[in-house]
Amino acid sequence: xxxxxxxxxxxxxxxxxxxxxxxxxxxxxxxxxxxxxxxxxxxxxxxxxxxxxxxxxxxxxxxxxxxxxxxxxxxxxxxxxxxxxxxxxxxxxxxxxxxxxxxxxxxxxxxxxxxxxxxxxxxxxxxxxxxxxxxxxxxxxxxxxxxxxxxxxxxxxxxxxxxxxxxxxxxxxxxxxxxxxxxxxxxxxxxxxxxxxxxxxxxxxxxxxxxxxxxxxxxxxxxxxxxxxxxxxxxxxxxxxxxxxxxxxxxxxxxxxxxxxxxxxxxxxxxxxxxxxxxxxxxxxxxxxxxxxxxxxxxxxxxxxxxxxxxxxxxxxxxxxxxxxxxxxxxxxxxxxxxxxxxxxxxxxxxxxxxxxxxxxxxxxxxxxxxxxxxxxxxxxxxxxxxxxxxxxxxxxxxxxxxxxxxxxxxxxxxxxxxxxxxxxxxxxxxxxxxxxxxxxxxxxxxxxxxxxxxxxxxxxxx
Numbered sequence: 001x002x003x004x005x006x007x008x009x010x011x012x013x014x015x016x017x018x019x020x021x022x023x024x025x026x027x028x029x030x031x032x033x034x035x036x037x038x039x040x041x042x043x044x045x046x047x048x049x050x051x052x053x054x055x056x057x058x059x060x061x062x063x064x065x066x067x068x069x070x071x072x073x074x075x076x077x078x079x080x081x082x083x084x085x086x087x088x089x090x091x092x093x094x095x096x097x098x099x100x101x102x103x104x105x106x107x108x109x110x111x112x113x114x115x116x117x118x119x120x121x122x123x124x125x126x127x128x129x130x131x132x133x134x135x136x137x138x139x140x141x142x143x144x145x146x147x148x149x150x151x152x153x154x155x156x157x158x159x160x161x162x163x164x165x166x167x168x169x170x171x172x173x174x175x176x177x178x179x180x181x182x183x184x185x186x187x188x189x190x191x192x193x194x195x196x197x198x199x200x201x202x203x204x205x206x207x208x209x210x211x212x213x214x215x216x217x218x219x220x221x222x223x224x225x226x227x228x229x230x231x232x233x234x235x236x237x238x239x240x241x242x243x244x245x246x247x248x249x250x251x252x253x254x255x256x257x258x259x260x261x262x263x264x265x266x267x268x269x270x271x272x273x274x275x276x277x278x279x280x281x282x283x284x285x286x287x288x289x290x291x292x293x294x295x296x297x298x299x300x301x302x303x304x305x306x307x308x309x310x311x312x313x314x315x316x317x318x319x320x321x322x323x324x325x326x327x328x329x330x331x332x333x334x335x336x337x338x339x340x341x342x343x344x345x346x347x348x349x350x351x352x353x354x355x356x357x358x359x360x361x362x363x364x365x366x367x368x369x370x371x372x373x374x375x376x377x378x379x380x381x382x383x384x385x386x387x388x389x390x391x392x393x394x395x396x397x398x399x400x401x402x403x404x405x406x407x408x409x410x411x412x413x414x415x416x417x418x419x420x421x422x423x424x425x426x427x428x429x430x431x432x433x434x435x436x437x438x439x440x441x442x443x444x445x446x447x448x449x450x451x452x453x454x455x456x457x458x459x460x461x462x463x
Contacts, residue, residue, distance in 0.1 A: 007033045010138035012119045015042020017309035017321030018144035024329035026110025037118040041100045044318040051168045054092035059195035121279045124305045140304045147271040147310035154240045174263035182209040184348040186268035194228045201231040220391040220411045273311045296338040343426045345419035353415045357422035358407030370400045374456035376448045378412045383443040389413035394448040403432040
């Protein structure tokens, strides 16, 4: 016999967007049901952002210890380290478990009913849970199904061909790894595996790594990649994998075929909205390419049907999904909101790290803005020196007429943590004088932010 549940808000997907929307809706007293087919936390907590940063940390610690075993300039000497990758994965899983358990506790606290199962949309007000004999009727339907890895038809996953999911839970480390895709996912994992001791090659169809970022910003990453001994095959296209010889077949820029021997191939060519398998077609919503088209309130073309996060296309960032989820809950509660951020930070956890917030110099130019562009190098920053990391810089982009800051970029050790200051300065409409006139603590990496603003005004103090 079928059971029918009634609720004000039904959310499909328990990733960062969906669970934050549910928590906020619960806080606002909205009757809410959240349906998730896998683990709460979605890709980000379980097989994406969090586990990848954990593995990157393990790799960094292992490489540092290995560096000290060869005699370090710091005077620290240790014997050669060994790695128990099983224990590393266990530690990573422990972090994931604590976070997902925390999400479940927050949902319970705010009286959100969580249903474990796969949703199948019947119409804009009705969803069935497959195989559970449960039907849910709702006033508002929030779609938050996220995204999934793009697969290459010539490299079907299985055996030695893996996605980032398998790369983040290795049973053993391969001796040789080829990463297909030189974007942020491929490079983050490629660098981590190299630091853990694997021989790593990266195959990228474009003419440079991290093609979504400008060349000046990615130059320090390119230098680091070469220093680590990662082989780059740029402007190379993949043709297939020969299981018999364990080799990846690629075509070079001249059209010649090459065979690259390897133990594993990591396919990391991007992500696409997860629109399949839950009967989205039944809603006949307006689409924007492969993503659902939404307005500034995250409303779809159907009344009271909302979409957030990766499902609604670029930028595919967990923090964007969270902000959208929070807003939708408040809109359903009758508040007046719209999603109109000045900028959303994009962070790449390579070595060194990259941050882009707002307009780059090229984007400012394309928008017809006459801008001052100014950089301050970490080579002139005392804190960077004490961290043995002098590569990289902070760059500011500001309008020439009124000095309004329209963008920040940075590359260097730990610059992911500067993204908050960058985002705040843009949201608050800061001008170069505001940043230059704010006393920054010494010695910190953040001083490079003030110095970049000072330099744009023509009077950097430490350069």
